[in-house]
Amino acid sequence: MSEENEFAPDCCVVGAGPAGLLAALLLGRRGRRVTVLERRPDPGGAAPAAGGSVIVQPVTLGLLDQVGLLGPASVGAGRLLGAEAYFAGSLAGRYRYEELADCPVPYALSLRPGVLLDAMLTELAELPDVRLVWGAEVEQLSGTGALTVRTAAGSQEYLPTYLLAADGRHSVVRELAGIAAEVTASDGAYLDAGVPIPPDWDELTRAHFGSHGYLLETRRGEDGLVIVWITDAGTAASVLDGPVEGLLKVWSDVVPRLAPWLTRHITDWDQVRRVQHFAVRAEAWTAGNVVLLGDSAHGMHAFAGQGMNTSLQDAVCLTEAVDRALSGHGTRGLDEFERLRRPYIEGLQALQATNTPASAAQAAPERERAPEFELLALGQPEIRPLLARAMANQARSGAAANH
Template sequence: MSEDNEFAPDVCVVGAGPAGLLAALLLGRRGRRVTVVERRPDPGGAAPAAGGSVMVQPVTLGLLEQAGLLGAASAGAGRLLGAQAYFGGRLAGRYRYEELADCPVPYALSLRPGALIDGMLAELAELPDVRMVWGAEVEELGGPRGGTRSLTVRTPAGSREYHPAYLLAADGRNSAVRELAGIAAEVTASGGAYLDAGVPIPPDWDELTRAHFGSHGYLLETRRGEDGLVIVWITDAATAAGVLDGPVEGLVKVWSDVVPRLGPWLAQHITDWDQVRRVQHHSVRAETWTSGNVVLLGDSAHGMHAFAGQGMNTSLQDAVCLAEAVDDALNGHGPHGLDEFERVRRPYIESLQALQATNTPASAAQAAPERERAPEFEVLALGQPDIRPLLARAMANQPRSGGHTNH
């Protein structure tokens, strides 16, 4: 993937996170000329969330498997076989991936985004019509708002200007492309508190995620990578503040009261506030996902809270659908596929964001009843029902790993 000044891309992708790279890979395998620009100076730079782990559901793992990426994504990943949900301390539901009809793989993975990115870059390196430009800061978009925009980036070697047919903005919550394109977006900070801490996996742990809803808020116990367990606590700001003002043992007691069987294990392994991570999450709602030849992908269109672990999943699914729609548009069929994707996808995304908001209230008085706060397991595992046909069609038309077609 050497760079040259004569390369005129069909598509520019801004952002070399998992969603941007997947879109670039799928388009490159279809014979499209693709340039990926990334502000990180080299592939070894820290990508968003690359150092942590994310939950990737079976529907998304199935897409990665079809794209020849599941092996790379599985490096250092931990497997999850299902989930249990508790309301007020009582078991409300048991779920197993293997029991779901049409489940592409019988497990979810807690994987390291960095491993997935490495696998994607290795695949992209095999495509002669894909270029990677590192250390590239977006400077400006040329052309009229809502029309065909050019892209100018600043690199260590100087400024470069590109004139792609389509410009995919996969540059995150604070998207420079979105702003320069004049696409308004609501970026809203969560009103509640998010804390998590990792511990070793207990000897008797059974590879099941457990979600606890109650007066304490929301407590999740799930896998972090292949050898860790992470406890996530989402609660209102006042409740969290009451704990954060004291010793870490107060936090351990709150968690142990919710999950007594883990109490001794948590007390043994969480002994200092430095082990506890506090994160401020945001949601993004862009007024439109497509403006002229600018297409928003993933967090730049609809960033969301970590509750339900759908940020990476929805972004990778978006990449599959949008790569198909952009390729179709480049074949002369116009932007109908892009418009249709947003029409089908947006209501689901916004309902998911609303569900996340009910679980992240600013005060305990604003919390919804427990049964209104739990996501639907089957939808998390298999994806939005309305989007499944689009995913199936896109992957059915996708050349397999190592091959591509020319138009």
């Protein structure tokens, strides 16, 4: 990036998580001048949960594949071939990705966010018009869109044409832009624990709905299995007050075939993680030159594993809309995306809330609490055309740049 344009880029992206870096990469590959501002002092720590894993669905893997990131991001990842759903102990449905029409890849992956971020940073380093600034604290946003950022070298003002806020559920940019948002703590409890993969495990996620709440057995990375228990706060408290054997009894009663394996590998509460989740609902996803991306617009609970999936899909659609706006086509694409996306996201958040009640008496019937496998695998139907159009345009931009 030339010195004269260094502080007046086409776009500033605040937040160097997966969604922010993907947005920067897509815009940079289209020849846009992009500055990424991240408050962490260096990329060494990657991002929150970099040492854990997330389930990335086929629709999102297909996007990563088209961008050239699927191979590098798959290092250390574990494959999932499908899922089974159980209601009150009885099999309610069995699904396989390979059976879905137009499924980009016949599997999901449990991948490590840190590996994905490293792959993105490697690609970004090849783009001359993309600049990353670490240790950057956003301090002020003026009514004209000027952004004041403080680093160890002092304060600097940026004048981006567009400002993408990918700085999480407690977004500083969102607050400075005057966009009101509800950030609501989940009423229910979330606990998980990892164990080695059992010798006879068949690469299927299994979701168990019942009076106990929701119990999930799925892959954690390449060589681990994670048990996730989401239940009401009262039921969780009755177990947390006692020895870890009480937790193991609940889990073993739900999944008897795993009982010996769980008892063998979980022996202490220190092996059990407890997480407080939050939902975010911003009153608007754009204001002036500010565009909210991912958790800044619509953070959600971990139930159904859609946080990173929806955020990466958002990044693809929104960078297409921002690129069109930068080309003089107006902000219609940004408005269209929010109109199509918001009802789906808020429906997901409502579904998550039915699985995280304050008490067992408030729990909904199992069939009302289960997500649709095809929607998780292939994404929201209304934005699939937007994703396809964005990636087709991205490919054309890349081909033009190579000639």
